[in-house]
Amino acid sequence: MSSSENPQNQVISFTIDGQPVQARPGWTILETARHYRIHIPTLCFHPALKPWGSCRLCVVEARYGKRGKVMPSCLNPPIEELEVFTDSERVLNVRRWVLEMLLAGCPASREIKKLAAAYGVTSTRFAVTDPEEECLRCGRCVAVCNEVVGVQALTFGSRGVKKVLETPYRVPNNACIGCGCCVSVCPTGALQKRLDTVRGDLSRRTGHGYAH
Amino acid sequence: MKPARQDIEIILEQYPRHPQHLINLLQDVQAEYSYISAEHLTLICDHVGVPVTQAWSVATFYKSFSLEPRGEHEIKVCLGTTCHLKGGQRLVEACERNLGVARGQTTDDLKFTLDTVKCVGACALAPVVMVDEDYLGEANMVILKKRLEQV
Amino acid sequence: MQRLTNTAELKVLRDNLLQAQDPHRPIVRVCRGPGCLAVGADKVSQAFQSAIQSQNLEVKVQPLVKDTGCHGFCSQGPLVNLAPANLCYVRVKPEDVEEIVQTTLVKGAVVERLLYSDNGTRYKSAADIPFYRMQQKIILQNIGVIDPLDIHDAIMAGAYHSLAKALIEMSPDDVIRTVEISGLRGRGGGGFPTGYKWKRTVENARENPGPVYIIANGEEGDPGAFMDRAIMEGDPHAVIEGMAIGAYAMGVNQGFLYVRHEYPIAIRHLAAAIAQARALGLLGKNILGAGFDFDLQINRGAGAYVCGEETAIIASLEGRVGEPVTRPPYPSQQGLWGRPTVINNVETWANVPHIIDHGAQWYADLGAPRSTGTKIFSLVGKVKNTGLVEVPMGISLGALVEEIGGGVPGQGRFKAVQTGGPSGGIIPYELKEEFTDYHFHPPDVKPADKMELSVDFDSMAQTGSIMGGGGMIVMDDHDCVVDLARYFLRFLEEESCGKCLPCRLGLKGMLEFLNNFSQGKGAPADIDALESLGKALVDGSLCGLGRTAPNPVLTSIRYFRDEYLAHIVDHHCPAGVCRDLITYRIDPEICNGCTLCAQTCPQVCITGANQQLHTIDQDACIRCGACMDVCPVDAVVVD
Known part of the structure; x- marks a missing residue:
């Protein structure tokens, strides 16, 4: 997101997991979380590259008023008074399923096994097509x-x-x-x-x- | 067979040299030559100014492009929802058995290419098969065989 | 063609054309919709041409044969309408043409046997047939009437009259306000308010001056839907005029028509219509002398369902793979080449001229309060009258299927309706449960009545389905919901662009679950797992394709869990569809020993002598159904 989205060059105050945080103009939710050392897992995000949003591991639940929406934190800038949850039930549901599917999609990858284990996903119900595969097509x-x-x-x-x-x-x-x-x-x-x-x-x- | 093929240069010159015309050009070449050869892909890339990698990703992403020669006649079995409910799946399998090729493939004599299509909008007459530009409504293998003998 | 230099000249042209017309001249309108073409409408049309041109035709006025767009009543095709006698002939074959010419065109009498008849009643004119009687044709009113390749015919029917009105009587802001007040919502499926979209785009363009683009989305990919095809083929000028009005309202000079490549006729008709409109000065520089420039270009889709998604269309127009990108920024902020862009569905654009002509209030009074206007549906599947229908929004689902559709043919029982294509759901005819709050809906909208489910954007969303583009596929008790859900997943798995993981791997994963179910494998807990995975796709996917892809599965589990359980627990497919759970058997009472099945069987596993009962070797049978398809006496039954 470009800084033109936050025209007044003002910091944006919102919360992540209940903790008040402030985003500098142009920051995404993920960048803000990283600044405050709040952990959000990622695979396709790389600081040197434009966020692409393919792995969807970085999803968070953003609530504004009554409405809640699950969105990737790497692509979305925060807005004032947004409440962001990094491990709500809906978020964990997406993350666990993605990791379980990745265990079948990239069975040879140690990195993915480690990440999945951190979310309690140690086995997969899905069919493995290539046991040697490591590429997750993150781009x-x-x-x-x-x-x-x-x-x-x-x-x-x-x-x-x-x-x-x-x-x-x-x-x-x-x-x-x-x-x-x-x-x-x-x-x-x-x-x-x-x-x-x-x-x-x-x-x-x-x-x-x-x-x- | 089709009449003499249009020269590739004539097709290229119909479009300005701009990346937005990549897909149009691929479509015209596909229509004229029934596939996109490596040589033509390079010429198109040079014309519109995109790297071959971009043209490759486009040509393999969209279903209407083929990188290998296709048959003289195209048989497209519709697998829209209505055709599915009315036995389109069985019809494709019967075609596969009869032509001896899987869907997406071309017979060895380059006469027929068998393919499926996601709804041609003639749902009232499901299941539907297209042979080149003609529609066959309420089709079955008997009707289709008769039609294929005519081409 | 003489270029029109002002709006008065358009009116003069129309008046002159109307005056030159002989009201007594017989007109034969042959439907050339896809349904009729599939049963030989082109040969019927040729037969009329040659019969009328033949020397021995004894009529005072030479009749006019018009090839028109879709008449709608596809199950009765080929359809022929005759004016001014106002007769509707159905299932016309080339052999019937001579009789129609001699009896109707020469003698003025009716060929009774070609009239539509139902329950012993014969209907002379189309307007009396129950299928047509309950419809309200606004977008379809010229389709099937005009010759889509002749702009003069369209102008006589009123085309470009609304554009002229907008140009001289209304400011661009007036046009946007009119569309906004009319309540028009996007016909592509999302139901986003059109006027609001236009307003936002204009505001964005003011903040960031430069060109604005408009696009008509004609990548009608939903299987079982062909409304946009009928509009583009039957009345291409309606789309062009709607876009020209939108272009005037938003200060646009260039528009794009993105048309599915499987629709070659639509592309041809649109191209011809654009060329004729340009020649008349209705497109191009200084349109009707109003100092407004607008032109249109056709781009063919290249075979990708995902290119119905607006950011994927933009990628495709720019010459890239059709991978959606995240929104925001919305196309109204940064669309084609980074400029504000409006993408509306073909049917949405075709609504615009009517709103400008009759006014916002007239339109807002049509249909339901929050879903104004009419909507075109393609009513297909296990229903007697299949075809294209236009009805006011808010019509009850029962009226649409039972009265217009005429119910389920044969012995079948009406089971469910599939709406919205692969993004939609499978709704049981009698909704079995109260609506849950799984889908967000505004608090002021009450859930629809259980029996009288109304067909509008909000009620359909509450069922867990969506209204979508307008495909409405009727299922009877011989259709299996597990099989249909599996069909849609296979469709989507092939069409997913593969960019984001939940969609690329999730559809494959969901399909693995359903493949197991259809083979009678799995445990009841797997149904819950599948539901949970479906919700992960809804929340986790990048674009609308992935976010709505689980809908057919989620709605079918919600309404037909018993049928899932029958597959998993009882290893039985109640509808007799899932191949691994059925057997084919030849009924000894019916079989006449014709040997056709034995000749056809690819496994050569049917035995029986001529005139003797045939039997199937169950061990060798692959359940391909070939025997059932060829049996002339329907002796092959499914257990």
Whole structure:
């Protein structure tokens, strides 16, 4: 969210889990919580990237008057007098189900097992399709390559359950400059194993987007 | 077969060089050539000025694009709600058995591509099958076979 | 075509066209809606053309054959209406055309056998048929009457008259206020107040000057719904005029029509209508000399249901994958290319000219208090009269299905109605319980009466369903709710964009539960788990697709838990649909030994000699139903 949302450059006072907090102009609920060291779990959020909102682990319940709404804290700025709850029943319901599904979706990831265990989720009722899978399609690697590195060497192909991280025609992409940013932002380390499917022939590097 | 194919350059020149025309161009190329080849994908990207990764994600995201050649005739079995209730699912399976291909695939002789479609808006005559641009209402395998013999 | 330079010229053109018309000239209107086309309406139309052009036609005035949009009564197609005799012929075949020409057009008599008849009564004109009698046609009034490819025909019927009125009599703010007072709500399903959306957009544009865009959402993806298709094909000028009025109100110079690629006829008709409107100066620079510029462009959808979501349409128009982004910012703040943008459904735009023509109060008096106006529904499924109907909002569900729809055909019992497509719910005909407060609804709206469920935005939301685009699919007792819920999940799983985890993995997970149920596996506790997972998707998903995706499952559990339990506990599908829980059997009383089933069976597991009783080997049977489909005497039964 841009700072134009809080035009008067005023801090916004609201509460998180009953604790009064103040958000500086432009802060999201998540940024405010982090400032006050209130823990909200995240997977797709990265401070260097635009919030994307794909993992939905950072959801919180925001109540204003009688109305309550579950929303991702990484994308939403607070408003005055908002009451935010980081572990209400509705929030935990979303979080536990997402984690249980991730245990089946990324069964090889130690990070996800650890996170799930913290919420009491240790087994999954869902079918495991690939026991080696670690990628949760959070989009951090795609975003860092687009927004920060600026070479757009990798992308998502297909959609829905078939969505997969890949390069065009699934051949190594010579646009890749081998900077390794995608590997460093990956929350589960999934990209480390598949870097060679993205990175093209180093000897064929041209000036396009590469170390000007 | 279709008449001589329009030159790719003629298709490209119909649109200004702007990323907003990526999808329009992919559609025109798909319609003209029945699929989008790697060579055409690159030409389109150069024309509208987007990286190949973006065009790849678009071409694989939307269902109307195919990256492999499709059959001369398209059989689309409707799987809208009404067609589902009236046996559309059984009809697709019968087509799969009869043509020897799964949905989304093309027969080896490149004659037919079998696909499903999410409602063509002819629900009153469910189940419906489209053969190219023609609708077949209250369809079953007997009617469909007869129709396929005609093409 | 001569370009019109002011509004007076439009009126002169219309008057001249009307005067030039011979009121006695016979007009044959052949329905070319999708339903009629599927049963050969194009051949009927060609037969009329060639019969009338043939040399030996003894009439004083050459009749006019018009290919029109959908007449609505799809189950009786192909439909032919004749004016001025005002006759409605149903199920017309090309072979019948010669008789119609000789009997009706030449002699002026009626071909009795082609009239619609029900319960022994024959109906001459469409207006008398019960299916049509209870309707109130406002948006549909020109559809099926005018030739959609001829702008003169549309102008004679009043097209662009409201645009002229807005341009000379009303300020842009007047137009917005009129739409706001009319109470018009978005017809795409959400029911957001249209006038308010327009007002907010104009305010946002004032704060942040620059271009504003409008988009018509014609990505009608809900299966079982074809209202927008009928409008775009049958009266494309209504959409163009509505958009031009909206553009004038909001200071817009460029609009977009985003049309589903499965609707090639709609795209053709809209393109022709835009070209003709441009030639007449009703689109383009300085429209009707009022100093207002507006033009339209058609963008074809590319096969993605999620592109009915407004932020996904914007992504698609910008040439990207149709992944929704979080709101706020709303499109009215930052839409297409970051500029304020209004996206309205095709039917919503088509309402606008009528509101401007007849006034806000006239419209507000139609329908129900908080759901004003009329709504078009596609009434399909296990109902006798299927087709497109336009009724005032607030009509009772019973009247819609029983009286207009004519009830369930055959021996079936009316079980439930599915509304709102994959985002909607499965509502039992007799609601079994009081409404719960699971869905938020305003305190001043009382839950609807149990038996007289009213069809309007708020009452439908209270049932846990939504009104949605207008698909209304009737189910009888041979339809299984577990199977239907599973059908929608499979649909959505294929259509989910895959961006957010609850939707991408959750739909797959919910489907795993339902696949188990349909095979008789699982425990009653799994039903509660499925409900809880559904609520996680409602709360956790990013866009409307994921947030509403569990609705068919949640409503079917809420109203038909017994049917779920029958699958899980008794391993029995009461409707006889779920393949793993049924067997096919040949009734020895009925089988005439024709051998068709044995020839068709892909497993070759049906045995029996010619003229002898046939039997199915249950161990080898894959329950594909092929035998049931071919049996000429309906001897194959499901247990």
